[in-house]
Amino acid sequence: MSRTVHPTFPRDLHLVQYPHPALRQVAAPVTVFDDELIDFCQRLFQVMEDERGVGLAAPQVAVAKRIFITDHTKRKDENGDEQPPSPRVWINPRLENTSGTTVFEEGCLSFPSIYAKVTRHDRFDIVWQDEFGATRRQSLDVSAGDFLGIVVQHELDHLDGKVFVDHLTAPQLLLVRKKMRDLEDDYRKATGSAGAVMRR
């Protein structure tokens, strides 16, 4: 029986919240596709399920790797019925052929109770690798109903150390400033440090 001596991924995953500095790190590409990676992705899904999210990026559990997961149909349809889940793993993703803009109200598990309208690309192709290393490509069109197109753009930002509030205008930031200050206070009390506080 062998044991990994230097595991790439932590054993216990914990969601980090603003202003944890892990949210500001630029994540590194994944180069090894092995059982440990698959195990990590499965555990990411568990965290996302516990937190009732539709997307979760590795930096949100303080792992600086270019990985995010989505389960975008885990929303109620117009009749209030739960949709069947569609779990997806996105590794080393990039956008191509972006066009148009669209505005959607977003939230983030790392910014509890903060919501704001963000402008994103409307149409684009996304190229990524799945958990086995196979390259995949998909065209998404948000205005044609691809809510997934919003989720993947939000999660891709996390891999570059960006968060959705970075997209807000000054008046929008004013509206969420009190809640951000509350999160900053909570973090300072819990850790004794200020963290990566947003200055704008």
Ligand SMILES: [Zn+2]
């Ligand atoms: Zn987020």
